[in-house]
Amino acid sequence: MKPFDIVIVGGGGAGLYAAMEAMKTNPALNIAVLSKVYPNRSHTSAAQGGANAALGNKAKDDTIEMHIFDTIKGSDYLADQDAVEVLCSEAPKIIRELENIGTPWSRLDDNTIAQRPFGGAGRPRCCYCADKTGHTILQTLYEQCLRKGVLFFNEYFALNLSVNGSRSRGLIAMNMKTGKVEAFPAKTVIFATGGYAKMYWNRSSNAAGNSGDGQAIAFRAGIPMKDMEFVQFHPTGLRKSGLLVTEGARGEGGYLINKDGERFMARYAKEKMELGPRDLVSRSIETEILEGRGFNSPAGKYIHLDLRHLGADLIKSRLPQIREMSLNFEGVDPIEEPIPVRPTAHYSMGGIDTDNFGRTVMDGVYAAGECACVSVHGANRLGGNSLLDILVFGRIVGHTAAEEAGKFSPATISEAELKESVDELRNRMQPSGHYERYGALREELGQTLALNVGIFRESSLLHKGIQDIAELKERFKKVRVFDSSDVFNTNLMQVLELQNMLELAETVAVGALAREESRGSHTRIDFPVRDDEKWHKHTLATLVDGKVLPGEKPVTMGRYELQERTY
């Protein structure tokens, strides 16, 4: 294959913005975007709420400064303040740019982009398009990439980086349609592969493919992961699938009820009740379940989200989507029965360690979007800041790689190296001695993570989690790929995703055990308070000789001093 200047892995919001910007920066460059699903299927499409920017359309007195402060406070002071400044200062520009190229934002009466309030924000600054913001942003970017003739390799599954010392030579990927393993020699590689919260499997709101592939590939190549222990839980996921029941249900007045018929939020947030902040409600539900006041089912323990008192009319007019979800995925009509819910893993704050330009420690390797950790979200991401993150840093990384590609000599990937990857896959597909079912391993991984590395963490639980993951990794060596065909082998693809999830799961558990404090999404029962003296820092996890080597990195401070986070 012809050597590339830039290979972008991932066709979500971050990857597509990077592609657009790189082409704009230097139209002469040879750029490719690889994606394991058609770009418009990427998980960015699932974001409903919106993207934050201090446009001041709705609240005239909103400022970038306020957005910066809200983000830093929301992060429990673990975000790097210079990075947050970039994020929030670029926000109005990037939202307008998206508007200029066709994103169908909802509108206010004065015909400007509509904005609404969102959790943790002092002003209504969340820009939205009805309840399909991520979907329309992704469509716009995909359309523009088609317009500009971006070269797409759709349904290509990235396998590994080709590394020479401290520099990458490009990427090795499998063409799903043919099963062929192909080399993508490239001066620069940008990872934009999205989050890893799907490792919690049925306890996650994420798409099936959010298995952290890019992170795992980078990790295997020796690039450090940052703050992996921070995983955000959303209070109301459906019991069976983990799919999200949005805040709207509680916003309209839904009750959370335990098996004794109690509105238990009275115990945890007397005033706000069901409308307390996400992490508090998640912890409350989890406590009810842990203390035996949840319902039991083979699909797991849960509590009830009861909407019945709102009446059929309101449910039909205001919450039609929640009703549809509940019917489609639980077979429950909320007009007649309560919805079975429990907290669900929703967003991964951690990821590939990058600087403010998306550079990693390895020459020629960059990352942006949910797969990267810059860090702008610190210990807790604010709603609406993630879409913003992928856009702003997607653009920055595209620009940076385009500028820097010239620094590197053209890369080649040898036949021998390619063959190594092919052999690795062949071995994996050998039937003899392989008998473990990937479905079972995946399920068990999700269970142990939810139980031991979930909302409440504690030393002995985490040790158990780490041990379970090690055992699962051992069993994975014997996993069976039943499908031996070359054409669209989804069985093989799922096995490879499982491998990536297993590798990253260890970093999540190890990071969680190391961090002996409670901050943002990370709650340690045995260390219930934030410990700035010891832990106001990022954790790193690097793979050295097959072992996770823990490390750390200081937090970049700025104008804002550490404060207690209260709302």
Place this chain on the structure above:
Amino acid sequence: MTETIDQHQEGKRDVTFRVFRFNPQVDSKPYFDDYTISAERGITVLRSLNYIKEHVDATLSFRAFCQAGICGSCGMRVNGISKLACTSQVWEELDKCREPGIIKVEPLRSLPMIKDLIVDMDPLVDKMKHYSNWIDSTMPLAEMGKKEFLVSEEEFHRYDKATDCILCASCVSECSILRANKEYVSPAVLLKSYRMNVDSRDSIHDVRLAELVKDHGVWDCTHCYRCQESCVKSIPIMEAIHAIREDALECRGPKDTSGAKHAEAFMEDIEKKGKLVEATLPIRTNGMVWTLRNLLPMAVKMIVKRRTPPPPPLVKSAKGIKIFRVMFREMTEHVKQDHQKTHKK
């Protein structure tokens, strides 16, 4: 052997999934495999397929990603109708089976087969490119990001529904013309083209339209409404198609296009003989009032290209055709007046 998905809850039902299989590497032609599982209430077709893949036959191949009806990956035909597997309830499908207890699952039509339930989406992407399904902004590059276009709520509503499309290709699979002519533009692409054409921020309306009125374009549509009926997001695709036709006629003059000539003949038909497949279909789907209000004004402007399926017996009813004619004339008058008004402006 019957496998069990989930033990709890009151009801469980045995279901056989009769799934289309084809692996081009080994099979000379497609065949069906039967998988019988026990499914509880609330289980979707996709969850059942996942279950079969994990526990019964890992070689069964299909696409799925979000599992929540958002990404458009899992379009397939369930009991003969193109839809999303992840939002289709097994118990509901059981009521629609041709053979009791057997749910048939097949790939989408009109797109090249790859393996089992997986079809090639590239032809659709190619068409999106061919018909410039993007905004070419009137904002100069140097000005990008500096200010917003002001867009009225009314304009937003013109394309709001159309932007719901998740490119699942269910409509593509159901389209009657596409099955005969793979080069036909496709309903989803018409919808997207419409969405771009009514956006005031766009600068290439004419380029797009010029392409849409060529062979395999908008005039080939038979007005069969199958796309709209099968749209998984309930998007009124036909409104988009009508709008493109109106737009084409207005821009190029009614006598100018071959499509318009057919439309003239078609109009005579409506009035004189009432032999009108394309008009009765929407009546059946949307009711008489809707049809008169929405379709006829457009037909009056000689938009609908005539196709030649035999006239349905329905319109032979003398009483029906009488009312039809009266209302039709009234509508014609209204539209003429409307037209004059708008053109004076």
